[in-house]
Amino acid sequence: MITELEFVPVPARDLDRIRCNGYDDHGNPLVPRTSGAGAPLRCCLRLSREGEQIALISYRPSELGGPYAEIGPVFVHVEACPGFTGSSFPADFIDRRAVLRPYDAAGQMLEGVLAEPGESEGELKRLFDDPAVALVHVRNVIAGCWNFSVRRKAA
Numbered sequence: 001m002i003t004e005l006e007f008v009p010v011p012a013r014d015l016d017r018i019r020c021n022g023y024d025d026h027g028n029p030l031v032p033r034t035s036g037a038g039a040p041l042r043c044c045l046r047l048s049r050e051g052e053q054i055a056l057i058s059y060r061p062s063e064l065g066g067p068y069a070e071i072g073p074v075f076v077h078v079e080a081c082p083g084f085t086g087s088s089f090p091a092d093f094i095d096r097r098a099v100l101r102p103y104d105a106a107g108q109m110l111e112g113v114l115a116e117p118g119e120s121e122g123e124l125k126r127l128f129d130d131p132a133v134a135l136v137h138v139r140n141v142i143a144g145c146w147n148f149s150v151r152r153k154a155a
């Protein structure tokens with residue numbers, strides 16, 4: 001059986017609330033800045049283009065909760081944006097090294113993987129072969145920042 005995966009950005013409802021408040025959920029103001037190229041945007045799951053208005057906010061990406069549910073910095077568009085509508089691994093992230101960090105259904109961290117450029121998709125499929133894996137975070141290698149989550153698509 002092929003496991004279909006879902007790639008999860010910062011959800012629109014969270015972005016709407018943060019943009020409306022002008023603050024993230026952790027008290028940091030939403031400060032617009034003009035982007036250079038290449039900032040990983042967690043709203044649209046692509047790299048920024050030169051001149052886009054983006055902001056760095058704090059976000060807690062794990063809906064599973066528990067002590068492993070870290071809060072960290074993410075870039076998002078300042079204004080309403082299309083979000084991520086794709087159904088496959090986000091193209092701009094394919095050639096980036098990544099830490100793939102799996103969690104079980106209780107939010108406990110399982111053994112992660114360091115994926116080299118081009119390896120993330122295959123490594124994800126392998127991780128989800130383990131029925132204990134409920135969620136995987138795709139994170140930056142050096143800073144450890146969350147890029148997006150991956151889960152099994154609901155049947």
Ligand SMILES: [Zn+2]
Nearest residue numbers: 043044077081
């Ligand atoms: Zn966006």
